Amino acid sequence: DAGVIQSPRHEVTEMGQEVTLRCKPISGHNSLFWYRQTMMRGLELLIYFNNNVPIDDSGMPEDRFSAKMPNASFSTLKIQPSEPRDSAVYFCASSLYSGTNTGELFFGEGSRLTVL
Amino acid sequence: KQEVTQIPAALSVPEGENLVLNCSFTDSAIYNLQWFRQDPGKGLTSLLLIQSSQREQTSGRLNASLDKSSGRSTLYIAASQPGDSATYLCAVVGDQGGSEKLVFGKGTKLTVNP
Numbered sequence A: 001d002a003g004v005i006q007s008p009r010h011e012v013t014e015m016g017q018e019v020t021l022r023c024k025p026i027s028g029h030n031s032l033f034w035y036r037q038t039m040m041r042g043l044e045l046l047i048y049f050n051n052n053v054p055i056d057d058s059g060m061p062e063d064r065f066s067a068k069m070p071n072a073s074f075s076t077l078k079i080q081p082s083e084p085r086d087s088a089v090y091f092c093a094s095s096l097y098s099g100t101n102t103g104e105l106f107f108g109e110g111s112r113l114t115v116l
Numbered sequence B: 001k002q003e004v005t006q007i008p009a010a011l012s013v014p015e016g017e018n019l020v021l022n023c024s025f026t027d028s029a030i031y032n033l034q035w036f037r038q039d040p041g042k043g044l045t046s047l048l049l050i051q052s053s054q055r056e057q058t059s060g061r062l063n064a065s066l067d068k069s070s071g072r073s074t075l076y077i078a079a080s081q082p083g084d085s086a087t088y089l090c091a092v093v094g095d096q097g098g099s100e101k102l103v104f105g106k107g108t109k110l111t112v113n114p
Helices: none
Strands: A005-007 A010-013 A019-024 A031-038 A042-050 A053-056 A065-071 A074-079 A088-095 A111-115 B004-007 B010-014 B019-025 B030-038 B044-051 B056-059 B062-067 B072-077 B086-094 B102-104 B108-113
Touching: A005 A088, A010 A019, A019 A088, A019 A111, A031 A074, A042 A065, A042 A074, A042 B102, A053 A065, A074 A088, B004 B086, B010 B019, B019 B030, B019 B086, B019 B108, B030 B062, B030 B072, B044 B056, B044 B062, B044 B072, B072 B086
Parallel strands: A010 A111, B010 B108
Antiparallel strands: A005 A019, A019 A074, A031 A042, A031 A088, A042 A053, A065 A074, A088 A111, B004 B019, B019 B072, B030 B044, B030 B086, B056 B062, B062 B072, B086 B102, B086 B108
């Protein structure tokens, strides 16, 4: 398996522009997570899905952030409009939820976003 | 609210030394605990996962222990090598009836000097 695949790896954009980050989870995994990592705050969970359904989006910082999972093999995280404080590395991760709780978590390589 | 703390934030050791990384968590009601490694500019790689009913897990030169009642876990690295240089993070999953949220510590940056 190729692992969790994220794109783009790097994105530089100007304030106010729309940013879309993409993620392909590991085949067969039924839980997908979006995290944001910064030096100041470490890793923060933004949202997670179980069987394509958003379970908890309480970590999404503002209405400018939205995430979708239209099918089991694809998810997007969108920021519109983007702001400089959104600059961070965004990670997607997936796992196999067993019915009681999450299993081992596998991460993508991340998307490094810089908003000028 | 669960909080995970890793001390020290950074550690530098000579090659060949055995070392211990520490992780503590405030709420002992956890489902499992995972140790991850992160190389610069890369994603996180899972090293070991310990279920709440387990006391330790081993993989090669790595051994992770869990003391749930005291809210502590340690990652022991034997005979450290320069290739072990990375940031090590621990994360816990709460035992909250199906909660899947991992709460991460901020990591310990390990440097192994040749």
